[in-house]
Amino acid sequence: MFELRLLCPEDRVEPVSDALEALEALSVSVEDADEGTGAERALFGEPGLPPPASGWSRSRVVALFAHEAAAREAAALLAPQDFFAGCAVRAIAPVAEQDWVRLTQSQFEPVPITPAFWIVPTWHDVPAEATHAIRLDPGLAFGTGTHPTTRMCLRWIAAHPPAGQRVLDYGCGSGILAIGAALHGAAGVDAVDIDGAAVQSTRDNAAANGVQLMAGLPDRAQGLYGTVLANILATPLKVLAPLLCGHVAPGGALVLAGVLERQTEELQAVYAPWLALEVADAEDGWVLLTARRD
Template identity: 35%
Template structure:
């Protein structure tokens, strides 16, 4: 089936209203894309997190007359009268196959591979985590996740416990278990993340060693040898008392989801309790690691 796509430049404040209006006009799907290519992270429950400069992209049946659509948008009050837009025909593709073809096995460090289930494992003797893209953030493709995976690959996790704070897909906890950790605990605010982590753990044969908690339900005395938190700089600083308290005496901490420009302020916060190592940087994103003082 052929499609027509309209792309509108908007703002984060207006994007959802425009999306609702386009669906009323007959759009079969609406997506948001950052005009400045800024990554988006897993939203809070019930939240749709948008960018400061957002493109709204709507898909219509190819037979749709787009002129009435444009006129309706002009009179909606949601856009300026001379709003920027682009209309283009989209070739008919097997979109599921197109999506699947974009994901390949990825290597992190010396031993660890993250592999989609439909791909052949490159090295049967490596540590292979089978993980498909899904609802929760974390497939290894983003620099923040890659930095954490490489750090875990370099540790001796045998007999250790790990907490994945903001576990998303469970990728870090599952990788730690397959790298030799005795037990892992995943914590997240989003029930979808808990479900995704459980399903991924079952697919990798480690569900019996992974405990999962919503944030408000985690045990008060919870501690681990290694704590990883791949979220965002703001929450990392705000949750310093919580995250810091999860690390055992002489335990290790790994923080990511931090822009290079934000690293100094996060380091300043955590240096109160941790001996921090040099910041690792990749594509403007950072990883901060350290040990309890």
């Protein structure tokens, strides 16, 4: 395998990338050419805010080809094109053979939620100190235990075991919160998501962990629950306020995540007609909001 490395100004990245795909590149990636220098700049902003820029002023475009001849032919075909003006070929070089599966797996280590509660990929052994462990591999659905919002929700579950309760995981993603609730004694767990792939992922992960739960689309959520979990983002959480609060049983808990610290008061105001949200945890700029129904 060979890579063709190009340097492109911001306004040339899209047409060059499209051309590389048309020339049957196996993949095309775009990076900040000034990464690690004083000219480096952030491209992606915080959730809910527009990005500070649409692209980098200078981008490194890397295209992979199966053979050196294909990479050189692509470079030769691009050079005379009008849209290639201002671009430059930096290199055509072989890509070292790697065990991509092992390389990917090495990025995911067991994640401690508490000293006794861990998220463990299937290629790792469960730590000896773990009394509860969720076996979970990275997949299409959100929720591997590495994000602060997921960790905070799982910490809350471990500290407030829903033993004997009905639990609702709204926006279940991979099903990690629903599985965590089941492992901590929930009597029944409904996990719902608008994404069919997330629903299937939840079912598969529940089966792999030997827990029973019901996963489906949002209309599966029916009645009252002792614990209602929703790890989404602030905007949908605002829209869902009456629905989520309506599912919380007397004496039950509402647990919300996906909220940035600066969004706390806004969420509290939206939920005030139904429940009084309080900050129960915080990590890396994110907060966990919880409330109890009298």
